[in-house]
Every structure is written in C-alpha cells, then in structure tokens.
Amino acid sequence: MKTGTRTPLPDFKRKTKGFWKTGELLECTKITAENTNVNSYSFKDPGGKGFQFKPGQHISIRLPLERGDEYRTFTICSTPTRSDEITITVKTNRPNGATAWMHDNIKIGSKYSAAGPIGLFNLVDYPCEKLLLISAGSGITPMMSMVRWLSDRLDDIDVTFIHYAKNSSEYLFSDELSNIAGRYSALKYHQISTHKEDGKIYGLPSQEQISSLINIEDHQVFCCGPSGFMDVIKDILIKNGLNLDHYHQESFGSNVLEISSPMVDKNAKTVTIKFKDTVFVAKRGETLLSALKKNKIVVPTGCQSGMCGTCQMKLINGTVDMNQRGGLSDQQVEAGIILACCSTLTGNVSI
Ligand SMILES: Cc1cc2nc3c(=O)[nH]c(=O)nc-3n(C[C@H](O)[C@H](O)[C@H](O)COP(=O)(O)OP(=O)(O)OC[C@H]3O[C@@H](n4cnc5c(N)ncnc54)[C@H](O)[C@@H]3O)c2cc1C
Ligand code: FES
Structure with missing residues (x-):
C-alpha cells in the first residue's frame, strides 16, 4: 500500500462494541520491564471497546498520587492495526515523580x-x-507506533529510522526493530550509541554522520528527543536541504516551565468562569489552567507550555488570549478549541 496515496486513516475495520473515549477507564493487562528504569504498560477497555488513534498520538492518564490526582501524558507506542489494546512505555524521571509512582503502583488489573x-x-x-x-532516548515511543503500523500494513514507502541512545544497554526495542527490518524491507534502521570513552563522547549527531545515512529529498521528517538534540538535528537537516514544511517535532516537555500567571496583579479585575454547572471567580490575566486548578478542577495536561494540545477545551462564550497553539489544527481553533495552559483570561468565559 502506498502511504502517499492511501486513504489517510488507519485500519479501523473491527466489528466492535464501539471505541474507547476520553474519561473512560483503562485496565492494565500487561507490564513489561524494558530496562532498569523503563516499563511498558498495556491497557484494554474493561468493556471490550477498541482504540482509535493515529500512530504518534498520545494519551493522558489520571494518576491517584498521594498529593492528589494528576495527569501525565504518554505517547501510545503500539499500533492502531492492533486496536484491542494500547501500550505506553514509561521512563522513570526522578525518584518522587509521577512516573516513579507508576512503576511502584501500577499492577495488572x-x-x-x-x-x-x-x-x-x-x-x-x-x-x-x-x-x-x-x-533519542525515550523519544523512540512515537517512532515505534509509526514503524509497527507501517510494517503491519507493509506500506510501500521508503522509511529511514535513526535512533540515538547513551549506550547499548539503553537501546529500547532493539530486537523487535531488527526483526521488523528483517521482514519489512522498506525500513532502514540505524541505532547509534553516543557513548563516552577516554573522556570523549562518540556518536553525537553531525552533518557528516547524517549525510552518510540519508540523502534528504522530499522526506517528511519526524523528530523526538530532548530539546537540545532536536535543535541540532533540525539545523543539520536544514543544511542538508530539508524543506521546513516537512519537519515535525514532539517535545516531552521535561524542561518546560508551567505558565502559571505569576505576574497577575493582586488588584487585577476579576472575571467569572462558567465550567459545566459551576461558576467561579478568577483574576483577569491569569491562565485558565491556573484558575481551574485553584478551584480543584483536575485538567489533563502534558507539556503545560502550549505545545502538546493535551489541555484543550471548548470555549463556549467569551474570549481568552491564547499565546501558543501547539497541537491544535486550524479547524479546531476555528471551532473555538483553546489550550487552558497558555490562555489568559481577558473577560468572562464559559467553558
Ligand atoms: C506529548 C508528550 C508525550 C510524552 N510521551 C512520553 C513517553 O512516551 N514516555 C515517557 O516516559 N514520557 C513521556 N512524556 C513525559 C511524561 O509525560 C512526564 O512528564 C515525564 O516523564 C516526567 O516525569 P514525572 O511525571 O515522573 O515527573 P514529575 O516530577 O512528577 O513531574 C514533572 C513535571 O510535570 C509537571 N507537573 C507538575 N504538576 C503537575 C500536574 N498537576 N499535572 C501535570 N503536570 C504536572 C511539572 O512541570 C513537573 O516538573 C511525554 C510528555 C508529553 C508532553
Ligand atoms: S498541556 Fe500541553 S498544550 Fe497545554
């Protein structure tokens, strides 16, 4: 099947009990230790519904942490061609973080x-x-969904996948990727170890290295990893002739600062927020997310910096000043979808 000409939708042909939707439950069915600080978790819908998603998309899970419920966002690394369950792969970030809680607390069932x-x-x-x-690193997760999807469909396109990890013990899905490359000849897979030896770091991306692996033509490029890594890759690809319209990147937001309206004047005028059946007061100039949090409304968030689209909400009435629109399509913006994390309140709103 040619990706350039296909009907642009995954295969959703299953005779289903319907599809899982936002707000419904996910039940853990399998836990796989990928390495010392990375686990994969598979989930199904308890009622047997299927999952409808596009390879590369993400999901936000509500975690009952000791300090209260919080959402965390993870890319689905399984493929929509196997729509009975979804799998996420989670790297523990820091000892007291939400991902460490997941590793300690998520059990089958x-x-x-x-x-x-x-x-x-x-x-x-x-x-x-x-x-x-x-x-690079855990940025492999969206690529896994894409590669698994393309290889299940035997898409007749030219796919080059370059993955960087600090050392060979940190490679994820290495055996599976070698197997896929063995049966799906369209895939050229390169894994590069950026290891240290005698005080020197080897394997870091360079123009020479990338040029030896790929000749950029009219490729669509998807890049995911730490922000410094993505900056370097983008620069190299531009020098190698990349059309920027074909470049897409995903940030996991590890270095983001929450936009929490610290500068709001305490004498600022108040506005009202109507959220479902509740009305409450907030400060003009505050972000919608900050105002909702103060009123104990738990909003799904990922990057908290207007990049991922996780905190989207429908603005029914009123206006806000939205200073980023990452993760929203033109159609969604026209339909009044806003991002709570980067929308400051300029008047009364109904959400
Ligand atoms: C689009 C996207 C896809 C991602 N995919 C993956 C993936 O496939 N695998 C993976 O391992 N990680 C992924 N991440 C990162 C993941 O969501 C976690 O943010 C990251 O692992 C941080 O770990 P932690 O939650 O344990 O850290 P924590 O220390 O618990 O939190 C890290 C940061 O989360 C923010 N935060 C604080 N409070 C809240 C709150 N109430 N609600 C929400 N955020 C809060 C703060 O900025 C804090 O510094 C993805 C993130 C995004 C945005
Ligand atoms: S949480 Fe990512 S856009 Fe708001």
Whole structure:
C-alpha cells in the first residue's frame, strides 16, 4: 500500500462494541520491564471497546498520587492495526515523580481514567513516499507506533529510522526493530550509541554522520528527543536541504516551565468562569489552567507550555488570549478549541 496515496486513516475495520473515549477507564493487562528504569504498560477497555488513534498520538492518564490526582501524558507506542489494546512505555524521571509512582503502583488489573488520544505529531496527517524518523532516548515511543503500523500494513514507502541512545544497554526495542527490518524491507534502521570513552563522547549527531545515512529529498521528517538534540538535528537537516514544511517535532516537555500567571496583579479585575454547572471567580490575566486548578478542577495536561494540545477545551462564550497553539489544527481553533495552559483570561468565559 502506498502511504502517499492511501486513504489517510488507519485500519479501523473491527466489528466492535464501539471505541474507547476520553474519561473512560483503562485496565492494565500487561507490564513489561524494558530496562532498569523503563516499563511498558498495556491497557484494554474493561468493556471490550477498541482504540482509535493515529500512530504518534498520545494519551493522558489520571494518576491517584498521594498529593492528589494528576495527569501525565504518554505517547501510545503500539499500533492502531492492533486496536484491542494500547501500550505506553514509561521512563522513570526522578525518584518522587509521577512516573516513579507508576512503576511502584501500577499492577495488572489496575484501572485509571484517561483522556485522548490526540496529537498532530502523527503519520496519518502527513502522508508521504519518503519518511525519516529520528529519535533519542525515550523519544523512540512515537517512532515505534509509526514503524509497527507501517510494517503491519507493509506500506510501500521508503522509511529511514535513526535512533540515538547513551549506550547499548539503553537501546529500547532493539530486537523487535531488527526483526521488523528483517521482514519489512522498506525500513532502514540505524541505532547509534553516543557513548563516552577516554573522556570523549562518540556518536553525537553531525552533518557528516547524517549525510552518510540519508540523502534528504522530499522526506517528511519526524523528530523526538530532548530539546537540545532536536535543535541540532533540525539545523543539520536544514543544511542538508530539508524543506521546513516537512519537519515535525514532539517535545516531552521535561524542561518546560508551567505558565502559571505569576505576574497577575493582586488588584487585577476579576472575571467569572462558567465550567459545566459551576461558576467561579478568577483574576483577569491569569491562565485558565491556573484558575481551574485553584478551584480543584483536575485538567489533563502534558507539556503545560502550549505545545502538546493535551489541555484543550471548548470555549463556549467569551474570549481568552491564547499565546501558543501547539497541537491544535486550524479547524479546531476555528471551532473555538483553546489550550487552558497558555490562555489568559481577558473577560468572562464559559467553558
Ligand atoms: C506529548 C508528550 C508525550 C510524552 N510521551 C512520553 C513517553 O512516551 N514516555 C515517557 O516516559 N514520557 C513521556 N512524556 C513525559 C511524561 O509525560 C512526564 O512528564 C515525564 O516523564 C516526567 O516525569 P514525572 O511525571 O515522573 O515527573 P514529575 O516530577 O512528577 O513531574 C514533572 C513535571 O510535570 C509537571 N507537573 C507538575 N504538576 C503537575 C500536574 N498537576 N499535572 C501535570 N503536570 C504536572 C511539572 O512541570 C513537573 O516538573 C511525554 C510528555 C508529553 C508532553
Ligand atoms: S498541556 Fe500541553 S498544550 Fe497545554
């Protein structure tokens, strides 16, 4: 099947009990230790519904942490061609973080509410004949969904996948990717170890290295990893002739600062927020997310910086000043969808 010409939708042909939706429960069915600090968790719908998503999209899971419920966002790394369950792969970030809680507390049979799947960083919205995937570390997760999907469908396109990890013990899905490359000849897979030896770091991305692996033509490029890594890759690809319209990147937001309206004047005028059946007061100039949090409304969030689209809400009445629109399509913006994390209140609103 040619990706450049296909009907741009995944295969959703199953005779189903319907599809899982935002707010419904996910039940953990399988836990796989990928390495010392990375686990994969598979989930199904307890009622047997299927999952509809585009390869590269993400989901936000509501976690009952000791300090209260919080959402965390994870890319679905399984493929929509196997729609009975979804799998996420989670790297423990720091000892007291939410991901450490997940590693300690998620058991087979545990159930969690979740929101999604969403995200513009996906293969379906950018059909192409030539594809370049580049990732580092846990940024491999969206690429896994894409590669699993393409290889299940035997898509007749040219796929190059370059993955960087600090050392060979940190490679994820290495055996599976070698197997896929063995049976799906369209895939050229390169894994590069950025290891230290005698005080020197080897394997870091360079123009020479990338040019030896791929000749950029009209490729669509998907890149995911730490922000410094993505900056370097983007620069190299631009020098190698990349058309920027074909470049897409996903940030996991590890270094983001929450936009929490610290500068709001305490004498600022108040506005009212109507959220479902509740009305409350907030400060003009505050972000919608900050105002909702103060009123104990738990909003699904990922990056908290207007990049991922997780905190989207429908503005029914009023206006806000939205200073980012990452993860929202033009149609969604026209339909009044806003991002709570980067929308400041300019008047009364109804959400
Ligand atoms: C689109 C997207 C896809 C992602 N995919 C993956 C993936 O596939 N695998 C993976 O391992 N990680 C993924 N992440 C990162 C993941 O969501 C976690 O943010 C990251 O692992 C941080 O770990 P932690 O939650 O344990 O850290 P924590 O220390 O618990 O939190 C890290 C940060 O979360 C923010 N935060 C604080 N309070 C809240 C709150 N109430 N609600 C929400 N956020 C809060 C703060 O900025 C805090 O510094 C993804 C993130 C995004 C945005
Ligand atoms: S949480 Fe990512 S856009 Fe708001």
